[in-house]
Amino acid sequence: MRDILNKTIAEIVSDDISTASVFKKYHLDFCCGGGKTISKACEKTNINIEDILYDLENVNISNSNSNLNFKDWKLDFLIDYIVNVHHTFVLENVGVINEFAQKVATVHGDHNPENIEIANLFAQLSKELISHMKKEEDILFPAIKQMINNGNSDFDFDTIESPIKMMEEEHDNAGDIIKKIQQLSNNFSTPDYACNTYKALYHKLEEFTNDLFQHIHLENNILFPKVRILENELKM
Template sequence: MSFSYTAKTLVKDIVNELPKTSDIFKKNRIDFCCGGNIPLAEAAAKNGLNVDILLEELHTVYMKYQNAERNVEVWTDSDSHTIIDHVIRNYHRVSEEELTMLSPYVTKVSRVHGDHHPELLKVHELFYELKKELMEHMNKEEEIVFPIIRKLVDGTIENREEAIDMIIELEKEHDYAGEILRQLREITSDYELPFDACGTYRLVYKRLEELEGLTFMHVHLENNILFPRYLA
């Protein structure tokens, strides 16, 4: 793999080839999952960024990780069964645990600090909306859609059009989760902590931001690698 990215390279293609670049896009608030099908220059312009500086940051990541093993049991060269198993193991189970463990902290911070920081009341509302959406979404994937995709792979599907409609519906659910995450960033001013933030307050913001990253990678694997195999 050589560094051949230019201003015209699609954001999703960069992340597909070198997953660690997702950290750069996340830092610069560039959506590489739902909105990754646009050139780097367009993504930079949308966020008021200098595309040349962005390319330099990407090159730094490339130089650092070019000799490391690709963090990919599951990227573009892997079969669909492998990707599905990886998503369930490394994204569904991890997300379920984090959503469950983080819930009492979000509730506590909003209750204790909500009077002086009313944005925390909205954070509480959005978090539980996200939790409900993701839990239902992951259950639907595992119980209904992933088994259907496995049949598409094996050629044993009876109603292909119905299967495609279900995949499209999952993409719409991804968009909805992405919008909740966008609102969380907006209401928290990019998770900027106030001067009087306690330890629990800091913990909640840090873990919400990490949950965002986890969700983005989950969506990226599906929207940009798995689903296009069957929607093309």
């Protein structure tokens, strides 16, 4: 890991495009001005090199959740996990992806017009997801927790089925947009001449897509079916 100290930022990002978000976080240019080593780039700033090295070492760890047994989790724990992991992931990433997407659309839009559409679609998706997650956090998830804790299904709506249905429809819509982006980006593959921002955008979009599919899977296939069963039991 320490040998990255001898590499330029551009080389580090080219070796592993997922590191682009770390340099972005510290406002270090990894694209056209990435020809410096980390220590050289940090010289005139207050950035602690150890902080950057720590983030670089951990950049690929945060989303390795394949061994978790979601099906056996208690529903309130699953809800907290969805909010803390997936909702937080969306909120932390839409800003930087929109910024990269706008930049790539502006710089490469003439030769690769699909990037203009990708930027527009991602902006729309971000807006919709933020309002969608707010509905889950403010209305649906508290109602589910009320069912779990108080054993009643006494809400402002007749049945939990109606907000669940609405969330499922919004998931379908988000899924359609992200699949369209996947198609337009040729499954997130950049042309040979792509600069590091272009590569970083496609890498982040792929990471975002995987996270969104996992997020929707947990809600549609694990949480919602169990909530439907719980509501039926409570009504009996």
